[in-house]
Amino acid sequence: MGNPFVEGRVLSPxxxxxxxxxxxxxxxxxKLVPGCYNLFKDGYLPESFSIVGVSRTPLSDEAFxxxxxxxxxxxSRSGIDEEWxxxxxxxxxxxxxxxxxxxxxxxxxxxxxxxxGDTIPNYLYYLAVSPSLFGEIAGKLKGADLIETPGGVRETxxxxxxxxxxxxxxxxxxxxxxxxxxxxxxLYRIDHYLGKETVQNILVFRFANGLFEPIWNRKYVDHIQIxxxxxxxxxxxxxxxxxxxxxxxxxxxxxxQMLSLLCIEPPNSLSDAEGIRNEKVKVLxxxxxxxxxxxxxxxxxxxxxxxLIKGLDVPAxxxxxxxxxxxxxxxxxxMSLEIDNWRWSGVPIFLRVGKRLSKRISEISVHFKQxxxxxxxxxxxxxxxxxxxxxxxxxKEGISLRxxxxxxxxxxxxxxxxxxxxxxxxxxxxxxxxxxxxxxxxMRGEATLFTRQDEIExxxxxxxxxxxxxxxxxxxxxxxxxxxxxxxxxxLKPYGVRWARL
Numbered sequence: 031m032g033n034p035f036v037e038g039r040v041l042s043p044x045x046x047x048x049x050x051x052x053x054x055x056x057x058x059x060x061k062l063v064p065g066c067y068n069l070f071k072d073g074y075l076p077e078s079f080s081i082v083g084v085s086r087t088p089l090s091d092e093a094f095x096x097x098x099x100x101x102x103x104x105x106s107r108s109g110i111d112e113e114w115x116x117x118x119x120x121x122x123x124x125x126x127x128x129x130x131x132x133x134x135x136x137x138x139x140x141x142x143x144x145x146x147g148d149t150i151p152n153y154l155y156y157l158a159v160s161p162s163l164f165g166e167i168a169g170k171l172k173g174a175d176l177i178e179t180p181g182g183v184r185e186t187x188x189x190x191x192x193x194x195x196x197x198x199x200x201x202x203x204x205x206x207x208x209x210x211x212x213x214x215x216x217l218y219r220i221d222h223y224l225g226k227e228t229v230q231n232i233l234v235f236r237f238a239n240g241l242f243e244p245i246w247n248r249k250y251v252d253h254i255q256i257x258x259x260x261x262x263x264x265x266x267x268x269x270x271x272x273x274x275x276x277x278x279x280x281x282x283x284x285x286x287q288m289l290s291l292l293c294i295e296p297p298n299s300l301s302d303a304e305g306i307r308n309e310k311v312k313v314l315x316x317x318x319x320x321x322x323x324x325x326x327x328x329x330x331x332x333x334x335x336x337x338l339i340k341g342l343d344v345p346a347x348x349x350x351x352x353x354x355x356x357x358x359x360x361x362x363x364x365m366s367l368e369i370d371n372w373r374w375s376g377v378p379i380f381l382r383v384g385k386r387l388s389k390r391i392s393e394i395s396v397h398f399k400q401x402x403x404x405x406x407x408x409x410x411x412x413x414x415x416x417x418x419x420x421x422x423x424x425x426k427e428g429i430s431l432r433x434x435x436x437x438x439x440x441x442x443x444x445x446x447x448x449x450x451x452x453x454x455x456x457x458x459x460x461x462x463x464x465x466x467x468x469x470x471x472x473m474r475g476e477a478t479l480f481t482r483q484d485e486i487e488x489x490x491x492x493x494x495x496x497x498x499x500x501x502x503x504x505x506x507x508x509x510x511x512x513x514x515x516x517x518x519x520x521x522l523k524p525y526g527v528r529w530a531r532l
Contacts, residue, residue: 043473044185045078045151047142051167052158053083053094053124057191059101061222062156063122065465067102070118071111074470078149080121082142086128094124107463129159129167135174142176152185153177154472164190165207172211180213189218189472192283193274194481197497198490205483218472219481223284223392224291225464228427230479232291232394233300235421235429242419243296245398247373252399252416254292254379255530256285259387261339263510264361268352275359277331277493280383286489287481288423289379290314292394293369303478307485314488316371325499328367330506330518331360334386337510344386344510358505361385364518365496366525378525382518386510388532392423395530401434415446418530428452 048066050058069075083094099119103110125141127134142153153176157164168188171177177186188208195201208217223229236243245251258280264271271279290310297305320328336346347353347361362384369379398417418432430450471479506515513529522528 042074042076043152043470045076045146045149046154046473047080047082047145047151048154048156048469048473049082049084049138049142050156050158051084051127051129051163054085054087054089055158057158058083059098060105061463061465062158062469063098064102064106065463065469067106067110067115067118068108068463069466069470071108071114076473078146078151080123080145080151082138082145083122083124084127084138085124086126088126089124091122091124095119095122098122129163129170132170132173135170135176139174139176150184152187152473154187154189156189158191161190161193161195161204164204165210168208168211177211177216180215185475186212187216187218187472187475188212189220191220193278194219194283194486195490196274196278198487198494201483201486201490205486214483215477217483218477219483219486220468220472221283221287221481222464222468223423224287224479224481225466225468226423226427227462227467228421228423228429229288229291230467231429232288232421233294233306237296237300248375248377250398251374251377252397253377253525253527254289255395255397256288256292256379256381256393257395257530257532258285258383258392259390259513259532260385261387261390261511263334263344263347263386264350264353266351268350270352272353272357272359276361276363276383276385277496281363281365281381282489282493283481285381285383286314286492287485288394289381290485292396293374295373303476306478307482311482311484311488312371313369314485314492316369316374317492318368318370319492320495322495322499322502325496326503328365328521329496329499329503330362330364330515330521331500331503332362332384332506332508332515332517333357333359334361334384334510335507337386337512339386339511346510347386360505362387362508362514362518364514364521366521378527380522380527380529382514382529384508384514388511388513390425391532393530393532394421394423395419396421397527397530414444420450420530426452 050062052058063081066081099115102115123145125138127138155171157167168177178184195204236246290313293313294309295312297309299305334347337344348355348357364382367379367381396419400414400416414434415432420430422428428451430448432446432448434444435447436444468479506517508515519529
């Protein structure tokens with residue numbers, strides 16, 4: 031997985047200048063710069079490291095630093111320390127730039143040369159802008175000799191944010207626009223879910239414990255559930271979300287990425303990024319495609335109405351800012367899928383993702399087949415609970431295992447108990463933010479936790495028949511603050527199972 035430690039020593043990346051396009055945006059202040067600050071305090075960054083913010087807004091270096099200080103104060107997991115901030119902020123610079131003007135990219139090149147001085151730092155470009163600008167910015171960077179061929183005197187890489195297209199065709203077009211200026215190996219498509227500690231731990235949990243890998247298959251696993259619940263609505267993203275919907279916004283990326291990691295075959299090595307990504311693609315290729323006639327049987331889509339969240343009245347989706355009054359965009363989706371390969375054939379996989387649900391939680395649960403009840407006949411034991419492995423991704427990062435046990439007393443009884451660990455209680459430290467790990471990996475050229483183009487395309491191929499059938503699918507409604515529409519429970523009934531309690 032690209033361990034940043036070698037024999038107990040921190041393996042720092044090479045000299046790097048991180049250039050953030052869209053530096054005046056929310057992502058820079060909330061995630062990127064606080065993440066870099068934490069890495070700096072923890073000793074992960076190289077001695078020669080700088081940040082250059084790029085945006086149309088005219089700002090001085092000092093004004094940009096002051097603006098970022100507010101974000102670090104609010105969002106850094108370690109809080110802000112004046113002495114550390116003084117050292118860190120001296121590495122931050124600002125360059126005004128109009129993405130349509132070639133001369134501004136020449137000015138950027140000259141600025142980077144001055145900042146680099148006598149060193150030859152790598153350039154890491156973070157495109158925190160609309161995907162419609164990716165190709166144009168990459169082309170202007172290439173034209174200004176700011177993207178070099180891999181293997182040159184310096185490494186140049188580009189981090190791009192989702193959405194990676196709106197469908198298969200637009201995803202391919204987006205890739206083509208980037209390929210005109212950069213190679214696939216230089217592109218780092220970021221999905222912050224893959225930076226979460228618990229998601230990374232899936233591979234270690236499976237392959238470092240002889241207890242689990244032998245039973246990680248259709249013989250012992252009854253079914254799998256992946257739930258991503260948010261209690262927030264669309265907030266200030268109504269214009270975007272009403273065009274995208276929850277399937278494009280969450281399922282195509284976050285959910286399929288977690289599923290593919292959970293179900294991969296053992297790669298040759300956990301330090302081989304391409305080996306791991308190859309296995310993830312194989313999982314996506316093996317997911318049974320839903321024909322148009324089967325979509326309604328396997329999909330439930332819904333939209334939230336008004337309701338109560340944490341005791342407060344919240345509006346219906348159609349009353350949110352930027353949302354059409356007659357919108358049919360889904361804010362909730364439930365799906366049943368199957369991976370048609372030797373390991374997983376016959377094991378149903380249930381996905382549910384929604385906004386304005388009862389609480390915020392993301393969890394993967396693996397439900398094992400029940401033990402036979404025959405030993406307990408005549409013992410007033412009417413049923414045995416399934417053993418369930420729960421991997422909670424957020425907000426509490428941890429893993430628990432439900433097992434059956436006899437409670438104290440003279441009667442033979444069987445009750446489920448939970449064996450669990452959380453990162454904070456087990457290791458005594460808070461987990462790093464997802465962006466910290468991903469930024470560090472991108473600087474080091476470690477691509478395991480980034481998404482490759484063929485992964486993107488396979489995910490869109492799975493969903494193509496779903497989108498083609500959306501107009502024929504009923505749109506259900508659910509009350510904000512609930513767990514979604516009652517029809518989602520009906521989706522699981524033919525399999526004799528229920529949604530896990532979150």
